[in-house]
Amino acid sequence: MSQILKGxxxxxxxxxxxxxxxxxxxxxxxxxxxxxxxxxxxxxxxxAGLVINTVTVGVRMLIAHRPPxxxxxxxxxxxxxxxxxxxxxxxxxYRLRALGSFVLxxxxxxxxxxxxxxxxxxxxxxxxxxxxxxxxxxxxVATAMLAYGAFAVSFGLGVMYLLKERKIRVTGRVGGPxxxxxxxxxxxxxxxxxxxATGSLLAGSELSNGADEVNGGVxxxxxxxxxxDELAYKVVAFGFPLLTLCIITGAVWANYTWGTxxxxxxxxxxxxxxxxxxxxxxxxxFTRGWKGRPxxxxxVLGFAAVLFTFFGVNYFLPGxxxxxxxxx
Numbered sequence: 571m572s573q574i575l576k577g578x579x580x581x582x583x584x585x586x587x588x589x590x591x592x593x594x595x596x597x598x599x600x601x602x603x604x605x606x607x608x609x610x611x612x613x614x615x616x617x618a619g620l621v622i623n624t625v626t627v628g629v630r631m632l633i634a635h636r637p638p639x640x641x642x643x644x645x646x647x648x649x650x651x652x653x654x655x656x657x658x659x660x661x662x663x664y665r666l667r668a669l670g671s672f673v674l675x676x677x678x679x680x681x682x683x684x685x686x687x688x689x690x691x692x693x694x695x696x697x698x699x700x701x702x703x704x705x706x707x708x709x710x711v712a713t714a715m716l717a718y719g720a721f722a723v724s725f726g727l728g729v730m731y732l733l734k735e736r737k738i739r740v741t742g743r744v745g746g747p748x749x750x751x752x753x754x755x756x757x758x759x760x761x762x763x764x765x766x767a768t769g770s771l772l773a774g775s776e777l778s779n780g781a782d783e784v785n786g787g788v789x790x791x792x793x794x795x796x797x798x799d800e801l802a803y804k805v806v807a808f809g810f811p812l813l814t815l816c817i818i819t820g821a822v823w824a825n826y827t828w829g830t831x832x833x834x835x836x837x838x839x840x841x842x843x844x845x846x847x848x849x850x851x852x853x854x855x856f857t858r859g860w861k862g863r864p865x866x867x868x869x870v871l872g873f874a875a876v877l878f879t880f881f882g883v884n885y886f887l888p889g890x891x892x893x894x895x896x897x898x
Contacts, residue, residue, distance in 0.1 A: 575633050576694060582626045583693070587685065589619030590650070590678040597670035601788050609667045613658075616674060620658060623651045634696040639711035643693045646684055648711070649880070650677035652719025656805070660723055664801060668791050672726035706823035713816040718880070720809030721848070721873050727802035728869030734792045735863055799861050802869050810848050817841055840879040847872040 593615040600609030627647050630638035638644040657673045660666055684693070792798065820838070821831040832838060851868040854860040860868075 575629050579626070579629055579633065579694065580690065582622060582629060583681075583684075586619060586622045586626055586650075587678070587681040589615055589622055590654075590674060590681060593619055593670065594674040594678045597667070597674055601668060601671045601791065604788075604791070609670075612670055612674075613661060613667060616654060616658060616670065619677075620651070620654045623647065623654060627651055634698075636698065637708045637712075639707055639715075640698045641695070643684060643688050645711065645715070645880075646680050648715045649718055650680055652715040653677050653722045654719075656716070656719040656723050656808075657726075660801065660805070664793075664797075666793065666801070668793075669723070669726050669730065672729050673723055676722050676725075704823060704827065706819055706826070710816055710819040710823055713812045713819065717809040717812035717816060718876050720805050720812070721869075721876050724802045724805040724809070724869045725873035727798050727805065728866040728873075730792050731795060731798040731802065731866040732863065732870070734789050734798070735795055735866070737789050738795075795862070799865060802866065803855060803861075806848055806851055806869065806872075810845075810852060813841075813845055813848065817845060837879065837883045840875065840883050844872065844875040844879050847875050 593612050596608050596612030596615060599605060600607075600612055627638055630644060630647065634640075634644075639648060653673065653676055657669065660669060793801075820841070824833065824838075825831045847868065851865060851872060854868075855865060
């Protein structure tokens with residue numbers, strides 16, 4: 571059975587890579603060309619990609635006879651799954667197709683990295699370090715996968731905020747004036763009651779942005795700044811407890827395996843740095859009322875820390891977590 575499934579693993583990977591690259595191009599084409607048909611197609615290609623991603627992870631699990639979370643290739647597959655699952659929830663819940671232009675490139679680039687840096691032979695290997703043969707593996711890595719997926723979405727929202735905010739700050743408007751359409755200042759100034767109801771706020775933002783699109787270009791298709799800021803906060807608030815649980819379970823697992831809860835391994839250190847960035851994001855929002863541009867920059871910085879925690883540590887720094895290195 572495993573040999574039969576191995577024959578499907580390679581084609582599934584390339585089909586998955588093609589789906590996420592195509593979805594990225596369709597999202598870009600829909601945004602730059604203001605073609606709703608392309609954007610809708612991008613959504614359904616992304617849905618198909620998530621289905622293929624799920625099947626690929628499932629096939630890997632059946633081949634390895636364990637959760638597919640033990641090496642760099644397997645983690646990238648599940649990382650991509652987490653990113654796209656959280657993204658599609660955000661798109662369908664809040665009608666945020668424009669976000670796909672900034673989120674879908676992440677799984678596409680991750681899979682391209684696999685194709686370039688990890689050989690087919692290394693991808694097909696099911697070997698696992700003895701230290702990883704633990705019941706803690708699934709919960710530790712699965713929570714990291716979902717947290718990182720959420721942070722990828724918050725990164726996309728942060729970039730959208732910064733681009734739109736800069737355009738408004740520099741020019742005073744997102745797009746050209748349209749007779750009878752509400753101005754940018756009117757759209758960007760909303761009541762606290764509206765801000766608390768993100769879904770309703772987003773619906774109103776989409777209606778006003780629709781008028782701006784006559785002359786407004788790509789940024790006019792983005793939701794209002796308040797919506798982007800609020801959604802980024804909600805996504806970080808979802809991912810942060812998962813990252814916390816990931817670190818706690820990792821510490822318990824380390825004590826069980828190596829006799830110490832914390833050894834300042836590079837992975838542990840950078841996981842803590844990432845945790846501190848997002849803890850700071852939530853703390854200053856609650857205590858100082860930090861919103862807008864500073865919060866957006868923290869969301870971008872946090873995801874940069876996420877990427878270094880994975881790539882910088884797993885592939886370039888020696889340590890207890892270097893098992894993910896293709897050459898290790």
